[in-house]
Amino acid sequence: MNVIDSIVTQAASIAAVRRDIHAHPELCFEEVRTADVVAHKLTEWGIPIHRGLGKTGVVGIVKGRDGGASGRAIGLRADMDALPMQEFNTFAHASQHHGKMHACGHDGHTAMLLAAAQHFAKHRNFDGTVYLIFQPAEEGGGGARVMMEDGLFEQFPMQAVFGMHNWPGMKAGQFAVSPGPVMASSNEFKITIRGKGSHAAMPHMGIDPVPVACQMVQAFQNIISRNKKPVDAGVISVTMIHTGEATNVVPDSCELQGTVRTFTIEVLDMIERRMKQVAEHTCAAHEATCEFEFVRNYPPTVNSQAEAEFARKVMQGIVGEANVVPQEPTMGAEDFAFMLQAKPGAYCFIANGDGTHRDMGHGGGPCTLHNPSYDFNDDLIPLGATYWVRLAEEWLAAARA
Template identity: 75%
Template sequence: MNLISNFNQHLDALTALRRDLHAHPELCFQEQRTSDLVAAKLTEWGIPIHRGLGGTGVVGIIQSGSSSRAIGLRADMDALPMQEANTFAHASTEPGKMHACGHDGHTTMLLAAAQHLAQQRDFDGTVYLIFQPAEEGGGGAREMIKDGLFERFPMEAVFGLHNWPGMKFGEFAASPGPVMASSNEFKITLHGKGGHAAMPHNAIDPVPVACQLVQSFQTIVSRQVKPIDAAVVSVTMIHTGEATNVIPNHCELQGTVRTFSIDVLDMIEARMRLMTEHICAASGLQADFEFSRNYPPTINSVAEAEFCRQVMAGIVGKDHVVAQEPTMGAEDFSYMLLEKPGCYAFIANGDGDHRSIGHGGGPCMLHNPSYDFNDHLLPLGATYWVRLVEHWLAIRF
């Protein structure tokens, strides 16, 4: 690997910083301690900052030379509302809160790169360091954009990086096109007429209608979505009933829809709504249909994805830059890619062997209570950010 030696020399300090963040997780829009730490570090290194975008967001600005060109680098800061199973020294000190997705590592990698860029300034232009709150369901990227992120800090392109367990340590992945799905939720409330379970003819039972809807929704993916277009429709909750001998008045279905394109999403929502209306009408029920669009699909720009792959190859060799397998997980960096060209890439987190004694018995997978970020990635990820900046702001269009 062609790592910047300074990062390896300071690995102990970077590890201590990352583990401090891990031990003090904060949920979406509550990242006050984390943003204070980020702001203090950037200020210590002479980097001007702006605070308050998206609530607890921090943007640092590093300028060098005379070029008007600019690039944006983004790291997420928030944790998840889950109990950590690990018992090692840097385990969460906050009950019910955990850095189970590696945002502590993402923040540390970008901070390390920021310090190096501020000291060396071996580029011509401006780097915007975007420390974003509330990726885990809060839409912090959307809120920063609403607060004027791209108007106040005009950049040509924006880039993100996420650790990926299961990939072999030392690998990167970046690909053009969709790499993460849209995230959407639905809630359907069926209004029937309750009655005695022994006399169903006197009632309008919402339960079999709910079952019919669950089965019908599966035909949307299997028979109405083109086979080459990926989509998921999952009913994950059904709530109804209070007694075994009572037909309930109401039944509620909830779940998620994931797609890689807005066109497919539009079609699925329309078909679900139509099926709900007609199946319920045929059975004499009324229905409330709610469909919430959360995160759009994360779609990498072609040129920017190829640019990232070239930078990665210069660090780890082209044989260790792999195709990015799309995932049905969602990511609110997608909002930034709706506004600017860019690339959301993966950096391998390994198979979990890096974890300290005292980790939980579960796998080292994202959103698992036994997860921990691989600190050996810190020099690698920081090197990637620095080289990305140096190559991008050396290009002459």
């Protein structure tokens, strides 16, 4: 494993920053303290910063040997926000804020990019510019989109942008990256079925929305099995059904809510169109009506071919070919997708291990993402930072050639 010695030397101090951030989690668009920590460190190392994009975002600007004269630039992105959940861990750096937790490793993502920033500040072994993007509000807030709307790519023009996420369950010391879709689109729906209430002993006097809802839920699965190509991925999950207040009353209405996940916009368009048709026609067949709402949150995360292959070669130079594995697509979602819609780039996974790295006092649950017993593996900091450094150096060198 070819990690950079100077990053290894500073890894303990960066890990201390990571644990401080973990102990003080902040939710989307509330990352004021976290942004202050990031800004303070970058400034301490002599890196100019810009604050305020996406409300709490921080961008560090590192010019290379040429002072950035080449005009070539690369963006490296880390997310900073935590989740609204209670931590079960009781070790020293556990969350000090009730109902808030870094259960997805964004504290570690921030730490890895800070470690790379510290190295860049001392060793500007490249021509061009590296933009360090510390993004707020990945967990449902669409912070990437908001930073872009605030002018991220106009104020900091770059030819490519890269992101990285820790991945529990993979053997520590490995990376995964592949071209094409690697994370799904995230979408929500709410369908309100309007019937006519009645006494439950006299259902013929009303229009019962409950059997309408049951038929609708079943019919949605036919969209997946019969309207979509078998080789195309798609999920419709009805996760909430709300109706009724008494056992002897047929309710006036029934509400269905859930999520849709796809790897392509074309499949998403089809699913939304067919769900609306199924909902409206099922209701019409039972003399009911409905209100259909469909909200598209995050698009699919799609790695561009050239950048994914470039990232793979960089990883292989660090950990060897055997430790760079194909990136199995997941139906989880990621707002880095917005950046990849605007710029070429790649989103990779860095293995977080099996959880045995956790300190005494960790919760009894598994070390998986969005789990109250999760903790980031600090051993990844030198490895992740080395990847960021080598990726930027080699990408800018290749661009110059």
